[in-house]
Amino acid sequence: MPDKPVFATATRDRASTTVAADPVAASPLACAAAVISAEVGLIGSDAAGEGAAVARRRLAAGTRTGRLARRPGFVLAALFVAFVTLSALVPSLFTARAPSETSPTEKLRGPSTAHLFGTDELGRDMFSRVLHGSTLTIKAAGGAVLIAVIAGLAIGVLAGFFGGWVDSLLMRVVDVMLAIPILLMAMTIVTALGFGLLPMAIAVAVGIAPGFARTTRAEVLRVRSQAYVEAARTGGASWGRVLLRHVLPNSWGPVGVLAVLDFGAAVLLISSLSFLGFGTPPPAAEWGTLISAGRNYLITSPWLALLPGLFVGLVVFSLNHIARSLEEVQR
Amino acid sequence: MTRYLAGRFAQALLVLWAAYTVVFVILHVLPSDPITLQLSAGGADISQLTPAALHDLKDRYGLNNPVLVQYVHSLWHALHGDFGMSLTQNVTVGSLIADKLPSTLELTAVALPLMLGGGVGLAYLAVFVRWRPARTVLARLPAVGVSLPQFFVGLLLIQVFSFSLTWLPATGSDGWRSLVLPAVTMSLIGAAMLAQLLTRGFDDTWREPYIVTAQAKGLSRRTVQRRHVLRNACLPALTLLGIMLGYTVTNSIVVEAVFSRNGLGQLTQQAVLGQDVPVVQAIVLITAAGFVLVNLLVDLLYSLLDPRVASAAGAG
């Protein structure tokens, strides 16, 4: 338990403050001996009330991860996202069936223990297809967020750190990008680059990067104006050192939250794009493509479209929930 | 104030021009070959064309000119409301859009009040419902709404209300009955976001020191909410409303695809599928114009509702 010694300090503070509270000892104009005795009595600590507050703060800081772990919603969401990520990397871990394995005898079967998500018109196992679909979707979404974070960080840091005309120019560009809705921007880029996974990833990245740039810039500006940055500068640190040691590490929090949030947004966007038919051509099937194909059987076999749709919704909801929990804990 | 207005208007035009330029750059300068793109989209197979025929074809679309000339040319025409010919359909882009726009506007006109009502209603319920379980559910609901993909919501509504209950038609664009499901689908995300923003705004505003002043006067909770909280909490929601309204075309893309409605969204989808560059370009421009215009209005409304903005605008 890290808090024990802190409480010990707090009680010591309490004892020492009575020394400090004595007006003669505490008066700065009193003779040096009295000053030194007060100093010795204090051992560098202040009022006991403050000491207790420190103990509380320490308790809070030490258990930030603990506070997250105590939220059942967060744990569930994190577990689900972990499951989806793992299944995206190694889908065979969770399903023995190949996604393309047809079975003419088992066409359009409803969900059962044998086929969790049912089967499609060719008798393919939908659960397997969804899991294998996550490989494509998660990869594209992850790639998009990665590109967006790198580009957004670069723009935001440049703008926030240098200010002046660099800032004005970059932020005007960002403003213009934000005036075009993300989905439309992505569709424009898909028009130019053609269909498929990589164009979609790039398209989504271009769509969400401006938001990153904005947030990063705001954070860099916030941290830059902190007194400890000026303290580092007057202590002789170069701008490079200030950027690497102070600004970036302290800006990371909100940017990280936004990255998680935008991962969810990227999943939604990529599913929407592939639902509209801009994704990888069949038989490879992203989540959106699966749902789009399933809607032809909506009357007779609604699970074909609705279960993968629900799956996408759950992934996005989990990511949003994680982002929100992180934000709340950071505050 | 007039100077402020003029300034904002000039700024809006500048953003519009920049947006047009960005889209032009994406569609014409990116590594993919716009010529092949446009010609193959036009139905021609390049490998079967003689070089002379190819040259002729390029000439027809002005593609032999330097990119800069093409840019100035298309910008000049766009300024006059001429977006050129569609590559996939033998009509002007202008007439295509004029044909599809009413259907989408109709949809938006129904969806917007739904979104407002849903969002504000939910936020108000979350403030005033005292029963804890209901409060928790109300607080969580918007987060769910924001996460659900639009196509999933649309398909679910079709499955339940068209196929199972057979209350409303699943597709088509005739009569108000066919508008209900698409409008609900379209309003859902906006309503959820609005509710989230407003709930948070209410919570934050209730913690403001001037609320203590108001309570110390002896005003009731209801009066404090109505006279002091509402307006201050509404300001951020106004911005969101502007964005949602500006995103009308984008919102309609998936909805019109799900409900097979013949509107601007469907036109966009088909244009992208057919890589019909002039149509895509025009739609993006129209959307950006809508976005910029609505945000201009929101800014003005802001300065009416928030005196601090107004006085800053007056000074600037």
Next chain:
Amino acid sequence: MSTPPTAAAADAGTPGPTTSTSPPVVALAGLSVAYRQGGQLRPAVEGVDLAVTPGETVAVVGESGSGKTTTASAILGLLPAGGVVTAGRIEIAGTEVTGAPERVWRALRGTVVGLVPQDPMVGLNPTMRIGPQVAEAVRRRGVDRRLAPVQALEALERAGVDEAALRARQYPHELSGGLRQRVLIAIAIAGRPRLIVADEPTSALDVTVQRRILDHLAGLVADSGTALLIITHDLGIAADRADRVIVMRRGRVVEQGAPADILLRPREAYTRHLLDVAPALSHAGRVVPARAEAPPAPEVLRLDGIGKDFRLPRGGAERTLRALDDVSLTVRAGQTLGLVGESGSGKTTALRIAMGLEQPTRGRVLLDGTDITGAGWSTLRPLRRRFQLVHQNPYSSLDPRFSVARSIAEPLVSYRIGDRASRAARVRELLDQVALPAAYATRRPTELSGGQRQRVAIARALALAPELVFLDEPVSALDVSVQDQILALLLRLQNDLGIGYLFISHDLAVVAQLAHSVAVLRGGNVTVLVGGYTDTTGPARVNQALSLSRAQAVAGYLLRQGVPAARVRAAGFGSAEPAGDNRTARGRAANRRIEITLAPPA
């Protein structure tokens, strides 16, 4: 008048109303309040007894965390979220209201108990005009809708708002802080309550505005027979205006009594301590640098005719703002120059120019006789080792991600001084110098108190063994009791290490304790320069007048500091701006102003 005017003390603190038999407006009996935090109850107020009778003025004095604001909130039934009354009773106008439903409280607020909140800048609804905000309070008295605006104007006028009709149509952001505070007072009196709770009513305002508003509030209350409960951290404010002073510490009442008793004969050590530390002296009184008799020393830094204009963002008639006009200052080796001024006086700009963080429009900055004006960062960098900065706010001057040791060693790393081991040794040495245990090296800023953080910041400034340390309000963000310890530390460090200080503060008393010479900045100019060899004309007057009780506190303070009684002189005169009613004894006492001067040693 001669030395400590003890005779006047009695009629200053007239403890009249305590003997009256009328029932109290508010009575707290053994009140305890706690805040729920993570499933635990953390007590904020414990067993407080307090009664305010009609027409009485009571002041609750305490530092932050003493529970004084919680007590005030409890009286209005407006405890912040998580606050619960755990024991005791609250009685308002004879009715018990402990745990009463919102409906009961609402009936009392505004009409029986009014509130003047802490910070005028955020206390008014920003999107509502002033008039309606006051009218809301008027309407609570059952005034007709059509008559309410008229009565609101009346309340504004009574609260001392000039051009009330114009102000009523304005929005809060168009008003100055002082005017907003007056509007809040108007709201409080509009409901004609029997008690007004004023929660640190002026701490966010400038000193002169503060005094005027408090005097006005006291006058209003005296006229209408309303009781007043002032919550403050400033014993001086409390003593000036209250019939009774209650000193609180850590949720408990430490001492209470008439202001004269509290000032002149405090029973508790804590009360004496509160009297000794800054606020008793601050903002008013004579500047007497504690160590003015120090021998001349070679000069380290000189500002020579420094002026600074800031360009204003477009619009407005004047395109530039003159922050500094013509400022010349000298800091000498091993000595302290105190630079004093209110907010907006340009003292921070002067400091930033001296540090080379900002360029002056006119004038020169000389370091050891070398002109460093306009030098770039790289030119200045080797020189920076010789002068370091300690920031005002220790809560933001340490990187939250850095351990104490890493923070302290950062300047060494930046200048590539020593290796890992020698830096660690230096950190230990510095921790020892600022009296922090070596074990603190691994802690993070969040695990330290404000005072401890400031010690770390001081250690960091000392790491490069500078000749000169700039102290930018180094104690103003700290609690008074902690302030004292940091000042003592700074004093000791100067004696041990022979560092020169440029000490910036808004608080004359704080500066006087440390400085060899003091410069007072006002409107971008040095208006007063006293102390040491620079003082040829004798101590100058900074603030003209003190109220009687404050003068007593000042005189008492000087005597306790060991200044011979023969040197302390007091002169009395009437106030130029009478605040109290001259017809009553209390009003006359409030209007009396005393000037204390310190005669040169014989």
